[in-house]
Amino acid sequence: MITLALSKGRIFDDTLPLLRAAGIEVLEDPEKSRKLILPTSRPDVRVVLVRASDVPTYVQYGGADLGVAGHDVLLEHTHELGPGGAVGLYRPVDLGIARCRMSVATRAGFDYAAAARQGARIRVATKYTHIAREHFAAKGMHVDLIKLYGSMELAPLTGLADAIVDLVSTGSTLKANQLVEVEHIMDISARLVVNPAALKLKQDRIRPLIEAFDAASRATAELRP
Ligand code: PRT
Ligand code: MG
Numbered sequence: 001m002i003t004l005a006l007s008k009g010r011i012f013d014d015t016l017p018l019l020r021a022a023g024i025e026v027l028e029d030p031e032k033s034r035k036l037i038l039p040t041s042r043p044d045v046r047v048v049l050v051r052a053s054d055v056p057t058y059v060q061y062g063g064a065d066l067g068v069a070g071h072d073v074l075l076e077h078t079h080e081l082g083p084g085g086a087v088g089l090y091r092p093v094d095l096g097i098a099r100c101r102m103s104v105a106t107r108a109g110f111d112y113a114a115a116a117r118q119g120a121r122i123r124v125a126t127k128y129t130h131i132a133r134e135h136f137a138a139k140g141m142h143v144d145l146i147k148l149y150g151s152m153e154l155a156p157l158t159g160l161a162d163a164i165v166d167l168v169s170t171g172s173t174l175k176a177n178q179l180v181e182v183e184h185i186m187d188i189s190a191r192l193v194v195n196p197a198a199l200k201l202k203q204d205r206i207r208p209l210i211e212a213f214d215a216a217s218r219a220t221a222e223l224r225p
Helices: 008-020 052-060 071-080 110-118 131-139 154-158 170-175 194-200 203-224
Strands: 001-008 036-039 046-048 068-070 090-107 120-127 142-145 164-169 178-194
Touching: 001 052, 001 142, 001 203, 008 068, 008 090, 008 178, 008 203, 046 170, 052 068, 052 071, 068 071, 068 090, 068 194, 068 203, 071 090, 071 131, 090 154, 090 203, 110 178, 120 131, 131 142, 131 164, 131 178, 154 164, 154 203, 164 178, 170 178, 178 194, 178 203
Parallel strands: 001 046, 001 068, 120 142, 120 164
Antiparallel strands: 036 046, 068 178, 090 164, 090 178
């Protein structure tokens, strides 16, 4: 059996066309079913549904052979585990799906450039503390990081923080909350991750899958503007 870990929502939705291109149909709709293990049209391939941030853990410890996770999730996961954090996670393909960017945003009235220039100590709320810490350290900025698990947009509006580090895709969430993007940290897309031991043991079935994902993501990349 080959087990693929996916999270519900955009990762699942964007992975479906890639699976389809590899000749695999998922036989149940996760939005309609409560099942956490979904069968596919290939009797030897199944999909398990986990939290986005749990995908690397499942793959690393062998609960799944492969998975799809955002680069943001992978970076935070690797940092979380400290030295050797990436051991047991092979990343053969940037799938180019679930694209967005990691940015710094503030209230429209906050002069971020001046605060940065003057070396002011600012408060930054984020779920992505490791990415944020590295970013501000590289700029030599002094920040107090406040860890949040969601609704980061609220932090500058309530005075909890001066700025946030969050993912942005269309920009409409920031706009709806009168926040502005003041710095682009990095572009993000989802990666295929593979358990190296599984790859060794089930090479004959996993290699073709990796190649099919790679080919399908290249084909869709060519259609992208
Ligand atoms: O909620 P949970 O803890 O299970 O995980 P999650 O929130 O990380 O999962 P999910 O499904 O929301 O995101 C999975 C992955 O999709 C992320 O790890 C990213 O790599 C990728 N992705 C792509 C995004 C977005 N685009 C995105 N726009 N993840 C989150 N957002 C959020 C963003 O945090 C903000 O709240 O959408 C809002 C902004 O969107 P716009 O379009 O208004 O700019
Ligand atoms: Mg979410």
